[in-house]
Amino acid sequence: MRRVHPQDLRPGQAIATLRGVTLPDGSSSTLSIADGRIIAPPDAPLAPAVAAIAEREVEATGWLLLPPAADLHAHIDKAYTWSAAGEPEGSLEDAVACWRAFGSAVTEERIARNARRQLDAALRAGVTAVRTHVNYHEGVDPLRGIRAVLEAREDYRGLVDVQVVAMHDQFRDTGMIREAIALGIDLIGAAPHLSTDPHGEIDRAVTLAEEMGIGVDLHTDETLDPESLDLLHLARRTADWPEEITRSAGHCVSLAVQPPDRLAAVLDAAAEARVSIITNPLTNLYLQGWEHPVATPRALPPLAAILDAGVVLAAGGDNVQDPFNPLGNGDMVHVAAALVLAGHLAPRRAWDVVARGRELLGLGAAAGTVGDDADMILVRAASVAEALAERAPDRIVVRRGRVVATRLTASDAVPVSTRKEVAL
Known part of the structure; x- marks a missing residue:
């Protein structure tokens, strides 16, 4: 069996064994993979002959295994439209007004192209699960964005698991919402606060x-x-729903400005009703607070309090270079870093939030333990904190034991001894 290093791996190649890989808790381990799952390591009594069932043994010393990221709040139908929309800036209300004015000109073909572009970027970043909200688009044929995204969902099946939320507003009639459901969406969305x-x-x-x-x-x-x-x-309206039916609340920014007793009561109700909360730090740090030029609120819900209350918390990259956030990129490493810097979570806890979305999409565990799905991101780092601090420039994305994407810096191509000379 051929032994290689992670940076030598290419998409399509299968992994038999990871030797010396660092786990999120800082321990080092050797993991073996068969049939898309983590199995007992090769020196364990129950391990099968892994050489016969996969291609490569990977010497992963110096690399960290992260559970794959899940982006639980995206808008891939709007992606990469900021420049075309006039490079707007401002609050949520400003962005909504801009999109309503611009959205009627966006064609189904453009939506499909940009949605695929974002899913490509997500996959390279190690995001293997996405829940995306899709608008009923302005102008003729309001369902064109939903159709485009549903087609992209099928194209990326097996690479990125995509869940589609059709997001109506108060002006969309119930008949049209039923049409969207009939097309095959996964969840119903809306923005009641607007x-x-x-x-x-x-x-x-x-x-x-x-x-x-x-x-x-x-x-x-x-x-x-x-x-x-x-x-x-x-929470009150869905408290009697069966446990397996999704009820998620995105953003929940107003929790940041509640007195402690009211906050505790609301979080208790959400936990009792099993409502999950999806925080979106990058976009909310941009959109909220424009009316507070000094002492600007952070516009993030109290993350530690949410977790301590027993509410399931996941995270989203939200908007990618559209009128709602000119700098979004869908990279959940950046989102996790924001959960640390602005949300005051410890680095490992922040990545747990980013990875937790897999559970909400009904995907199997992927923490690198025996029996888990062999889905992972390999990053060149000694710890989760280092990976987030340096934004993990080197990444190998693995699904069911097979490499599906790589993102490597030029450091592998330039020997250390010559870097200074090259720079000069």
Whole structure:
């Protein structure tokens, strides 16, 4: 069996054994892979003859295994439109107005092209699961974006698991929402806090979901207004749902400005109702707080309090270079770093949040333990903190034991002794 180093791996190659790889807890381990799963290492009594079932033994000393990232809140139908939309800047309300004015000109072909571009970038970054919200687009044929994204979902099957949320507003009639459901979307979405009747919009989405047997993922309380607590209504409305039906609340920014007693009560209700919260630090740090030029609030929900309350917390990259965030890139390493810097989570806890989304999409465990899916990101780092600090420039993305993408710096091509000379 051929022994190689991670930087020698190429897409399509299978891995039999990882020797000396560092796990997130800092320990070093040797892992073997068969049939897409982690099995007992080769020196264990129950290990099969792995040389016969895979191609390469990888000498992974100096490389860290991270559970693969899950982007639980994306907008791949809007991706890469910031320049075309006039390079706008401003608050959430400004971005919404810009998109409504610009969105009617976006064709299905452009949506499909940009959606695939974002999924390509996500895969190279180690994001192997994406839940994307898709608008009913302005102008003729409001379902064109949903169709384009559903096609991309099929194209990336086996590489990136894509879950599609059709996101209506108060102006979309229920008949059109039913049409979207019939196309094959996974979840119903909405942004109740932008409606004139937030609770009515929550009730409409939940009622439709109940009728159609699917779940909801709602943009919730994306505001620094402490009076906005739609999360509490969503929790009460879905408290009797079966455990396996999705009910997620994205953003939940207003939790950041609640007094402790009210915060505790809302989080208790969310935990009891099994409502998951999806935090989106990069976009919310950009969109919220424009009205506070000094002492600007961080516009992130209290992450540690959410976790301590027993609420399932995941994270999203949200907007990628569109009117809602000119600098988004869908790289969950950057999102995890923001959870540390702005959200005050420890690095390992931040990556746990980024990886937790796999569970919400119904995917198997991928923590590098025996029996787990052999899905992982190999990064050249000694610890999770180092990986986040340096933004993990070297990455090998693995699905079911097979390399599906690589992203390497030029350091492998330039010997250390000549780097200074090359730079000069």
